[in-house]
Amino acid sequence: MKKHGHGLVLGKFYPPHAGHHHLVRTAQDRCEQLTVLVCAAAVESLSLADRMAWMREVHPQVRVVGAVDDIPMDTGDPLIWDAHMAVFRGAVPERVDAVYTSERYGDELARRFGAEHVPVDPDRTVFPVSGTAVRRAPADCWDFLEPPVRAGLVRRVVVLGAESTGTTTLARALTETYRRRGGVWAQTRYVAEYGREFSEQKLADLRAVRPDADWQQVTFRTEDFPLIAQGQAERENAAARTGSPVLFCDTDAFATTLWHERYLGGRSEQVAALAARGRQHLWLLTDHVGVSFEDDGLRDGAHLRPWMTGRFREELTRAGRPFRMLSGSHRQRLDTAVAAVDALLTDGWNLADPLPERHREATG
Known part of the structure; x- marks a missing residue:
């Protein structure tokens, strides 16, 4: 039998990590019904919608609701508490029997809900x-993050270029370079070019009808390209x-345009609309020269x-997408690419600090 009727877990989940999930699972085991309230402020870098989606995926049996809370916390100020509680109660108007937290302000939060802490x-x-x-160093905490959070935080690097300029070779070499670093980097993944498989299938379909057909006789339609980009x-x-903090992709939806x-x-x-929804962070353009x-x-x-x-360079520049041109020998290209990716990782994730919190004993 469950100990509590309706339980509440409240937090920023900025971003969700293993400690949060342990808290939610503990509460879920003890409550007949559990609500998770995700509170986000406008200054924060990760959207409320993303954080809610991540929590819902990891905890599908739990009700997840969200609220925008742009009020700095001061646990010693009753008026600040009143303002926060108006936000919390607006999102969770139902009776709460127990509040589960790992925070020092848990007693006061539960008291204001009329619940057990x-x-x-x-x-x-x-x-x-x-x-x-x-937030400070996602790569150092990678093992504490669930798959949807990793997908939201991974640094995505795209290798693109004209035909026969070594994009596949370079993307694979980058993947192996980072895997050899060991630790969390051993999980580094490579995404092959879906367009090539699509093209192989088009040629195979044509040869099923005309066995002597070659690539010059394959035709593309406009409707093929959204399928390629989506795939x-x-x-x-x-x-x-499922990979490490960096992911290497042999082309992307932007290149498909x-x-x-x-x-x-x-x-x-x-x-173009599919490309606009992408979350890539760096493009590596392979030069045809040499x-x-x-x-x-x-x-x-x-x-x-x-x-x-030229068109790749023009469009990357026009769209303001960060890119590096890779020229010279394979070794030179790989060295340039690794330096660019390391700079991306060294620059970090630049996740904004949340609103400041002041922790004092409540005065009333």
Whole structure:
């Protein structure tokens, strides 16, 4: 039999980590019904919608609600408490029987809800992690993060370029370079180019009808490219959930906008919309100069490589997407790429601090 009827867990979950999930699971085991209230402030870098979605995925049997709370905390000020409680009660108007927290203000929070306070691991001994630690250095806390949170925080690096400029070779080499660093980096993932598999299938379908057909006889339609972009994005998002703090992608939806232009001569608004929803952080553009063209049976654009390289550079610049041009030998390109990725990781995640909190004994 459950100890409490309606339980409440309240927090920023900025971002959610193993300590939060332990708190929620403990409360869920003891309550007939559990509500998790996610409170976010406008100054914070991670959206309320994302945090709610992450909590709902990890705890599908729990009711998750959200509220915007832009009031700094001062646990010794009753008027500040009143303002916070108006936000909390607006999101959770039902009777609350127990409040589960790991915070020092748990007693006062429970009192104001007219509920019992149940402290859970207040010294953080079960999971030695905090939201502050995760925000400061997500890579150091990676093992405390669930798959949807990892997908939301992973640094996504895209390798793109014209035909036969070594994008696949470089993306794989980067993946292996970071895996060899060990620790959390051993989980580094690589996302292959979905467009190539799509192209192979188009050629196979044509040869099923015309066995002597070759790549020059394959035709593309506008509606093919959103499928390619969506397939690429789905694979990227799946890999982001299970890898290290960095993910290497052989092309992306943004690159697909240029491949549509290359094959059909114009822009696809549908593909552009998919590209706009991407969460990539760095693009590595492989130069065609110094790389011989190899026809692998799915290529026919040697003469278009200078134009493609130029278009990638123009569109990356126009859209304000951070990128590095990779030229020279494979070793030189790899060294330049690693330096750019390391700089990205060193720069960090730049997650804004939450609103300040002042902790004092309540005065009334």
